[in-house]
Amino acid sequence: MSNSPSPTASSALSRPLILLVSIACGITVANVYFPQALSPLIADDLHVTSSSAALVVTCAQLGYASGIFLVVPLGDRLRHRGLVTTLLLITCAxxxxxxxxxxxPVLAIACALIGLATVVPQILIPMAAGLAAPERRGAVTGTLLAGLIGGILLARTFSGTLGQWLGWRAPFLVAAALDLVLAVVMAVALPRTTPSTGRPYVKLLASCVHLLRAEPLLRRSCQYQALVFAAFSAAWTALALFVTGPRYHLGTQAVGVIALVGAASMFATPVAGRRTDRHGPDALSPVCMTAAVAAGVLLLTGNLGxxxxxxxxxxxxLLLDVAVQSGQVANQARILALRPEARARLNTAYMTCAFLGGSAGSWAGVRAYTAFGWTGVCTLVALLAGLALLRHTLRDRSTPPATTHLVLAGSQPPSKSDGTDGLPATRLPR
Structure with missing residues (x-):
């Protein structure tokens, strides 16, 4: 039995519910990203260097990566409604x-706590994938990721503008109010679900590690996203330092305006989802990686002033955002089709790797900017995306490419030898 809806809940995946879940993904994930536009204001108010203030972003992403590993597996063990509501209340605090x-230091600890608890999107996306028909899974995932992307990118516009007017503390208070309202709505609107496992918590975490060892497609997707998301985080973290620095002498509102332009990428993810449903994720991944390399080159024009x-x-x-988020659609369609009974744990392994890459990218982006300026950041972006493209090129091609419907092929009798609740071990290409 999966952590799936009760018999009447499959019909509950209506358009209004998809829209609500998409909005929830955007509001919650924004908590990890809006500090990126605030680091110059934080530095001025707390009398620290800009690079020290940027560590707040790294702490939030490390907290998010930790929350994905430590909290998201509970999506297979607990009812979604109660888990999501509890996490939203902790995020408010x-x-x-x-x-x-x-x-x-207190701010860094608070941001780590925010990141740890604001993993709601990584619980909602596998839940929705379980509710969706297999032939619509990519499209539904793309729609939810459109909300996620909107939250990621508009968060910087929101915090940069509000921070410029009212100070860096105001965005945190407004976000707390939004999360409190969302907690009430989610407690009422989410469908009733049944846990797929009663395994002890420690064994549940061990199962995530086992899945990473056992599934070649999961490992490959993790490598893709860790590299490309590191490039994404490096660029966005360094951007606030660049546009507020001596080249442009602009305020944090400028970061918000650029983020507003980048928010147009949310319209690309539903298209990416439909293409993934039609052609499979391996057809989309190299296009996204190539676009990310091109984005690194295009960003060099920022040196012109x-x-x-x-x-x-x-x-x-904008190009980098489209590349990263469309690649995310392909990667999540690839992994969520592997083992339907362990979607939360598959997503745990994948997103933990992705955000560890993002955290490393934020740290590396600040260091590259400090040592080599904006050119160093652009070079780092292109290099990381190029490594992901090289990994895709060198993948094992001895077996058929992945599709988004592999879940339909898993008709072998269950075996309990793999340590993942007796789920069949899929035989998939590297």
Whole structure:
């Protein structure tokens, strides 16, 4: 039995519910990203260096990666409605703590707590994948990721603009209020689900590690996203330092405007989902990686300064956003089709690797900018995306490519030898 809807709940995956879950993904994931536009304001108010203030972003992403590994597996063990509501309330507490933080260490701890608890999208997406018909799974995932992307990108517009007007603490307070309202709505609207396992928590975590060892397609998807998402995080973390620095002398609102341009990428993910349903994820992944390399090159035009440089930055970040988020659609369609009874744990392994890559990218982006300027950041972006493309090129082609409907082929009798609740071990290409 899966952590899936009760017999009447399959019909509950209506368009209004998909829209609501998509909005919830955007609101919650924004908590990890809106501090990226605030680091210059935090540095000024708390009297620390810009690079030290940027560590707040790294702490939030490390907290998010930890939450994905430690909390998301509970999506296979607990009912979604109660788990999601509890996490939203914890996130509210963390946001209030961040808004009242008297020093950088307290703020960093608060952001780590926020990241740890705000993993709601990584619980909702596998839930929706289980509710969706297999032939619509890519399209539904793409729609939810459109909301996720909107949250990621509009978060910087929201925090950059509000922070410029009311100070860096205001975005944390507004986010806390939004999460509180969302907690009430989710407690009412989410369908009733039945847990797929009663395994002890420690064994549940061990199962995530086992899946990473046992599934070649999962490992490959993790490598793709860790590299490309590291490039994405490096660019966005360094961008706030660049546009507020000596080249442009702009405020954090400029970061918000660039993010607003990049938010157009949310319209690309439903298209990516339909293409994944039609052609399979392996047809989309190399296109996304190539686009990310091109984005690194295009971002170099930011060194020109003035209007031309700002247009180049906007275009480059838009292309990078489209590449990363469309690649995410392909990767999640690939992994969520592997073992339907373990979707939360598959997503745990995948997203933990992705956000560890993102955390490393944020750290590396600040270091590259400090040592080599914006050119160093652009080179890092292109290099990381190029490594992902090389990994895809060198994949094992001795077996047929992955499709989004592999779940339909899993008709072998269950075997309990793999340590994942007796789920059949899929035989999939590397």
């Amino acid at each position: 963390g946001l209030v703590l961040a808004a009242t933080a008297p020093s950088l 003035g209007v031309v440089g700002l247009v180049g930055l906007g275009a480059g970040m």
